[in-house]
Amino acid sequence: MNEFPANLLLDDALAIVREVTAAHRLETESLAVPRTHGRVLARDVHASLSLPPFDNSAMDGFALRHADLRAEATSLRLVGEQFAGPALGFSLASGECLRITTGAPLPTGADTVVIKENAQTDGDTVIAPGNTPRGANVRRAGEDVRAGDQVLSAGQVLTPARVSLAASLGLPSLEVARRPTVAVFTTGDELVDAGLPLAPGQIYDSNRDLLLGLLRADGLEPTAWPRLPDDPKQVEIALRDAGCAFDLVITCGAVSAGEKDHIPAVIARFGQIHFWKVRMKPGMPLLFGSLDQARFLGLPGNPVSVLATYLTVGRALIDGLQGRSEPRPAWRARLAAPVDKPHPRREFLRARLDSGDDGALHVVPNPATGSHRLRAAAESNALIVVPEGPQRLAVGDVVDVIAYA
Numbered sequence: 009m010n011e012f013p014a015n016l017l018l019d020d021a022l023a024i025v026r027e028v029t030a031a032h033r034l035e036t037e038s039l040a041v042p043r044t045h046g047r048v049l050a051r052d053v054h055a056s057l058s059l060p061p062f063d064n065s066a067m068d069g070f071a072l073r074h075a076d077l078r079a080e081a082t083s084l085r086l087v088g089e090q091f092a093g094p095a096l097g098f099s100l101a102s103g104e105c106l107r108i109t110t111g112a113p114l115p116t117g118a119d120t121v122v123i124k125e126n127a128q129t130d131g132d133t134v135i136a137p138g139n140t141p142r143g144a145n146v147r148r149a150g151e152d153v154r155a156g157d158q159v160l161s162a163g164q165v166l167t168p169a170r171v172s173l174a175a176s177l178g179l180p181s182l183e184v185a186r187r188p189t190v191a192v193f194t195t196g197d198e199l200v201d202a203g204l205p206l207a208p209g210q211i212y213d214s215n216r217d218l219l220l221g222l223l224r225a226d227g228l229e230p231t232a233w234p235r236l237p238d239d240p241k242q243v244e245i246a247l248r249d250a251g252c253a254f255d256l257v258i259t260c261g262a263v264s265a266g267e268k269d270h271i272p273a274v275i276a277r278f279g280q281i282h283f284w285k286v287r288m289k290p291g292m293p294l295l296f297g298s299l300d301q302a303r304f305l306g307l308p309g310n311p312v313s314v315l316a317t318y319l320t321v322g323r324a325l326i327d328g329l330q331g332r333s334e335p336r337p338a339w340r341a342r343l344a345a346p347v348d349k350p351h352p353r354r355e356f357l358r359a360r361l362d363s364g365d366d367g368a369l370h371v372v373p374n375p376a377t378g379s380h381r382l383r384a385a386a387e388s389n390a391l392i393v394v395p396e397g398p399q400r401l402a403v404g405d406v407v408d409v410i411a412y413a
């Protein structure tokens with residue numbers, strides 16, 4: 009085996025993930041804007057035009073010159089209409105107004121719009137109320153974005169609003185990171201697929217759906233490989249195959265100290281281990297390595313260990329490969345029950361995160377601690393992060409929380 013850090017702190021493990029992913033950042037590609045949802049932007053975007061591009065009306069009504077309005081209602085002469093669409097080139101002289109719709113360009117000379125409901129019309133005459141402030145219902149060119157502004161930054165995730173902003177600038181494409189291809193393996197002779205009967209000693213494979221779901225929720229399209237038996241040769245063949253075909257290979261199970269835990273030996277022999285075993289609970293046997301062209305993540309087999317290691321290290325790995333520099337949203341909440349942790353590892357407790365009537369976030373720890381207890385994870389929507397070292401946390405103490413649902 010190569011030399012590698014073992015039994016390290018989670019923060020040190022994350023630093024290694026950042027370093028390795030920085031050295032193996034995925035290439036970028038130019039994608040049509042509608043196909044960029046959820047991607048990580050690879051190049052800053054500067055506005056080539058102002059938004060709005062021209063002064064326009066915010067409401068349906070009448071465009072006029074504010075200087076024409078008197079304190080009381082004022083009669084104006086209706087000289088035409090401008091709907092949202094090509095500008096017809098109107099120009100208002102004193103005492104004139106123009107019928108206008110929302111989004112239509114303002115005629116030259118107009119600076120104010122009176123809404124339809126507040127005006128009276130009589131043939132060519134429009135009576136506008138006198139108390140309309142100057143600039144009412146007008147959207148000024150450039151009030152949202154000025155041409156030349158940097159509006160998006162490399163490393164940001166393209167949310168629907170950001171994709172829409174790029175579209176509003178008329179950009180045909182954006183440079184984004186390629187999405188990592190991911191192979192997912194579950195392992196273990198005790199595992200059975202749904203629909204088949206269980207023999208004594210067997211359980212149904214639940215981690216596959218957990219892992220596929222977590223990856224899909226993060227915008228990836230993972231490929232589930234057939235489950236690996238506890239046979240070293242077959243583990244070796246399947247993982248080496250995947251290692252030369254995918255950007256990321258994720259396994260769960262067979263990474264701890266048991267006689268059938270073959271994964272560390274395979275990675276050590278045919279690839280490289282970057283670290284193995286992290287001082288976290290659950291998830292301690294986690295292994296990170298490289299295998300051929302792929303980064304390799306060996307998650308522990310217990311279901312809640314899969315959840316905790318994916319949300320902490322798995323996500324950091326996926327983000328790092330794509331050059332995401334924008335941090336994930338971080339939540340802090342007040343504990344609704346005390347937490348007593350005697351051991352030194354950083355612990356992740358299943359919990360319910362909700363906002364209270366007081367407007368603050370509250371988190372209720374689930375009493376289940378065993379990393380096999382999936383039901384407690386299903387009843388929860390977040391993990392409380394209990395820091396390293398013995399901790400006695402009281403009701404009302406503020407804790408970091410990772411929301412997962």
Ligand SMILES: Nc1nc2c(c(=O)[nH]1)N[C@H]1C(S)=C(S)[C@@H](COP(=O)(O)OP(=O)(O)OC[C@H]3O[C@@H](n4cnc5c(N)ncnc54)[C@H](O)[C@@H]3O)O[C@H]1N2
Pocket residue numbers: 194195196198199211212213214215216260261262263264265266269290291292293307308309310311313379380
């Ligand atoms: N002597 C030691 N024993 C164990 C250690 C240790 O350090 N020394 N670590 C413990 C910890 S912590 C964990 S977590 C587990 C992790 O072990 P493995 O990653 O090798 O996982 P397995 O042994 O294969 O499985 C553990 C557990 O999870 C169940 N499992 C596995 N895959 C699935 C799946 N796809 N769906 C549902 N359940 C699954 C499996 O049946 C086991 O019960 O090791 C401890 N032991």
Ligand code: MOO
Pocket residue numbers: 288289290291292293308310313379
């Ligand atoms: O720390 Mo292991 O990952 O729970 O049972």
